Amino acid sequence: MSFPWANQYQPQNGFMKWMDEKLPLPRLVYNAIGAGYPVPRNLNYMWNFGVLAGFCLVLQIVTGVVLAMHYASDASLAFGKIEHIMRDVNWGWLMRYAHANGASFFFLVIYLHIFRGFYYSSYKAPREMIWLLGVVIFLLMMATGFMGYVLPWGQMSFWAAQVITGLFEAIPLVGAPIKTWLLGGFAPDDATLNRFFSLHYLLPFVIVGVVILHVWALHIPGSSNPTGVEVKSESDTVPFHPYYTAKDGFGLGVFMILFTIMVFFLPNALGHPDNYIEANPLSTPAHIVPEWYFWPFYAILRAFTYDFLFVPAKLLGVIAMFGSILIWFILPWLDKSPVRSANYRPTYRMFFWILMVDMAVLFWCGGAPAQEPYVMISQIATAYYFMHFLVIVPFISRSEKTAPLPKSITDAVLGQAGATAKGARA
Amino acid sequence: MIRYISLFLGLAFTAAVLWAFGNGAFVAATQGLGEKTADGVFHAHPHAPEGGFSFEGPVGRFDRQQLQRGYQVYKEVCSACHSLKFVAFRDLAQLGYNEAEIKAEAASWQVPGIDPNTGEATTRAGLPTDHFPSPFPNAVAAAAANNNAVPPDLSLMTKARHEGPAYVYSLISGYGAPDPALRAEFPEFETPTGLYFNKYFATLNLAMAPPLTATGQVSFADGTEATIPQMAADVAAFLAWTAEPTLEQRKQTGVWFLGFMIFVTLLAFLSKKQVWSALHTGRKD
Numbered sequence: 280m281s282f283p284w285a286n287q288y289q290p291q292n293g294f295m296k297w298m299d300e301k302l303p304l305p306r307l308v309y310n311a312i313g314a315g316y317p318v319p320r321n322l323n324y325m326w327n328f329g330v331l332a333g334f335c336l337v338l339q340i341v342t343g344v345v346l347a348m349h350y351a352s353d354a355s356l357a358f359g360k361i362e363h364i365m366r367d368v369n370w371g372w373l374m375r376y377a378h379a380n381g382a383s384f385f386f387l388v389i390y391l392h393i394f395r396g397f398y399y400s401s402y403k404a405p406r407e408m409i410w411l412l413g414v415v416i417f418l419l420m421m422a423t424g425f426m427g428y429v430l431p432w433g434q435m436s437f438w439a440a441q442v443i444t445g446l447f448e449a450i451p452l453v454g455a456p457i458k459t460w461l462l463g464g465f466a467p468d469d470a471t472l473n474r475f476f477s478l479h480y481l482l483p484f485v486i487v488g489v490v491i492l493h494v495w496a497l498h499i500p501g502s503s504n505p506t507g508v509e510v511k512s513e514s515d516t517v518p519f520h521p522y523y524t525a526k527d528g529f530g531l532g533v534f535m536i537l538f539t540i541m542v543f544f545l546p547n548a549l550g551h552p553d554n555y556i557e558a559n560p561l562s563t564p565a566h567i568v569p570e571w572y573f574w575p576f577y578a579i580l581r582a583f584t585y586d587f588l589f590v591p592a593k594l595l596g597v598i599a600m601f602g603s604i605l606i607w608f609i610l611p612w613l614d615k616s617p618v619r620s621a622n623y624r625p626t627y628r629m630f631f632w633i634l635m636v637d638m639a640v641l642f643w644c645g646g647a648p649a650q651e652p653y654v655m656i657s658q659i660a661t662a663y664y665f666m667h668f669l670v671i672v673p674f675i676s677r678s679e680k681t682a683p684l685p686k687s688i689t690d691a692v693l694g695q696a697g698a699t700a701k702g703a704r705a
Numbered sequence: 706m707i708r709y710i711s712l713f714l715g716l717a718f719t720a721a722v723l724w725a726f727g728n729g730a731f732v733a734a735t736q737g738l739g740e741k742t743a744d745g746v747f748h749a750h751p752h753a754p755e756g757g758f759s760f761e762g763p764v765g766r767f768d769r770q771q772l773q774r775g776y777q778v779y780k781e782v783c784s785a786c787h788s789l790k791f792v793a794f795r796d797l798a799q800l801g802y803n804e805a806e807i808k809a810e811a812a813s814w815q816v817p818g819i820d821p822n823t824g825e826a827t828t829r830a831g832l833p834t835d836h837f838p839s840p841f842p843n844a845v846a847a848a849a850a851n852n853n854a855v856p857p858d859l860s861l862m863t864k865a866r867h868e869g870p871a872y873v874y875s876l877i878s879g880y881g882a883p884d885p886a887l888r889a890e891f892p893e894f895e896t897p898t899g900l901y902f903n904k905y906f907a908t909l910n911l912a913m914a915p916p917l918t919a920t921g922q923v924s925f926a927d928g929t930e931a932t933i934p935q936m937a938a939d940v941a942a943f944l945a946w947t948a949e950p951t952l953e954q955r956k957q958t959g960v961w962f963l964g965f966m967i968f969v970t971l972l973a974f975l976s977k978k979q980v981w982s983a984l985h986t987g988r989k990d
């Protein structure tokens with residue numbers, strides 16, 4: 280599970296020796312995130328986001344459990360309960376703003392974590408399983424985020440539930456019964472709110488489980504690195520502690536500064552004002568938009584405005600929206616290039632940045648009203664999105680000319696001289 | 706094999722979405738990209754009163770005098786139609802009233818109650834723990850009295866609109882006829898009877914008659930001259946407070962916490978540098 284030169288755990292005193300025999304938890308921690316885990320010495324700050332995602336997950340669970348103590352998933356009470364938390368519960372406003380903005384920061388961190396994966400093709404062998412579990416986590420996060428947004432029972436909560444469950448109606452024959460089954464009725468109501476609350480409380484713990492598998496799978500090959508060249512010798516690595524605990528600690532500090540600014544000074548900037556209006560089934564908001572982190576996928580959903588070869592437009596949109604994430608599952612087998620890092624793949628690097636721009640455009644269209652010119656722009660962007668993953672990446676990964684790779688990580692960091700003078704690590 | 710499947714899927718998705726694009730582009734080319742609408746042309750962006758609101762910015766605080774004036778405007782004007790259901794009389798302590806004043810203030814409102822002898826629904830004088838009462842017994846009565854529109858509860862109004870405090874200020878001080886030049890461009894634009902034109906309102910015509918009509922409509926206890934913009938700014942500030950009574954606590958805690966986080970992050974940065982310093986000697990890049 281680790282490199283042969285990894286430090287070995289030595290219990291420091293009688294109690295730790297006793298503990299190590301009965302339940303070697305300290306040993307596990309030592310080998311997982313301590314001095315016993317050798318990590319490439321050249322990881323850049325893009326490798327901080329995994330730990331930050333873990334922090335967000337814990338933050339969401341802690342604030343969420345406190346909120347749940349004061350909440351009621353009853354359609355006639357929910358909206359007022361949120362205001363009760365905001366006004367009457369000690370530090371309730373802090374819990375709620377931290378939870379709402381925490382969800383946004385969680386998604387921000389995860390997007391950067393995933394884009395890091397695209398750039399350095401971290402999904403490639405031997406790390407496919409890490410990636411597959413990651414995509415599962417992302418899907419679970421989306422479900423959790425969507426159901427959480429319904430809980431305050433504001434106008435956007437209600438209408439988002441209506442629109443998203445309405446997507447299932449596009450499925451031929453069984454669509455309408457599936458929608459009714461999901462909602463527990465013909466429109467979002469008490470039954471919907473209760474089941475969404477139940478699942479919203481459950482899913483984060485399912486995510487914890489999948490994260491444990493994700494990190495376990497990570498520890499088998501160990502982290503990749505910005506060169507994409509695998510670890511070859513001891514001089515390529517440093518122990519996780521203190522090197523990466525220190526680096527992750529600093530990253531966490533920067534994260535907390537940005538998070539503090541949002542929570543305390545701009546707490547509603549990422550939300551929608553309509554969600555401060557209580558849900559009203561008789562009044563449809565002018566623009567129904569999901570939360571910002573769904574916008575790129577919402578744009579893909581809405582890009583399919585005409586039936587194609589007898590497939591109804593709505594069904595196409597739903598397939599494309601789910602498909603746009605599901606195709607990430609086969610990415611490790613589509614990208615056949617033996618070189619991992621985009622630093623050494625100039626052609627792929629260019630398409631990576633085009634994809635980033637493309638996703639920014641989709642993001643922008645997804646938040647805009649469903650009007651021209653946004654619809655036409657999102658159609659072009661959607662076309663590129665699918666072309667990128669399903670056509671461009673498989674094609675260029677076979678034909679592109681890559682730049683020469685460094686011989687080893689040490690070589691990349693210290694140059695030839697350093698590689699020969701092995702003692703440089705001190 | 707997987708490459709051929711993916712190629713097929715990729716081309717299928719692309720074809721379907723480009724088909725939609727082609728159709729849309731054809732419609733746009735033959736019919737144009739939507740006309741200018743009256744909504745778009747008449748609509749105006751809300752603006753804060755001159756000098757802005759005292760509670761804006763990272764360390765902004767409420768002006769207690771202004772909140773008291775705003776409360777007076779709410780009580781004497783808006784409460785005829787609008788409820789404030791998330792606010793209790795005891796919350797007025799935050800505006801600087803003492804316990805006795807709050808008791809008296811609460812008692813000056815009639816809230817729904819039950820007759821202790823007959824058990825019948827009646828009204829009684831308010832207590833500090835009561836919330837502000839609704840002026841109408843139910844939504845049907847509210848709509849019947851207001852040209853079919855229910856006056857919304859105002860507790861959260863400034864959070865429920867973009868740039869809420871500026872919006873409320875602009876809306877209630879911004880009635881008036883449409884600009885004649887624009888009016889000439891859209892001769893068919895009419896304000897239906899029973900509605901009032903207001904360039905800040907989303908659909909331009911709303912069912913609320915201008916609530917503030919004349920200077921001196923309210924006589925402020927602190928002697929401030931009650932012009933329409935003054936009353937509008939004060940009630941907007943008051944509603945910003947009702948929407949978020951914890952605003953000051955939030956900003957004050959935030960300043961401390963941010964300072965603390967910056968300090969801790971600085972320490973984290975220094976220790977990271979310290980830990981890595983040995984490794985970095987002889988580094989190439």
Ligand code: HEM
Nearest residue numbers: 326327328329330332333396401410413414416417502503
């Ligand atoms: C709750 C959410 C998640 C947590 C807590 C988490 C945690 C972590 C941690 C701690 C690492 C090692 C540090 C790092 O490389 O940044 C990692 C690596 C990785 N994660 Fe995640 N992750 C999450 C979600 C995801 C998602 C959604 C994906 C992709 C769809 C993903 C893909 C990967 C990959 C490919 C690696 C290996 C990177 C490399 O070694 O180069 N993770 N994850």
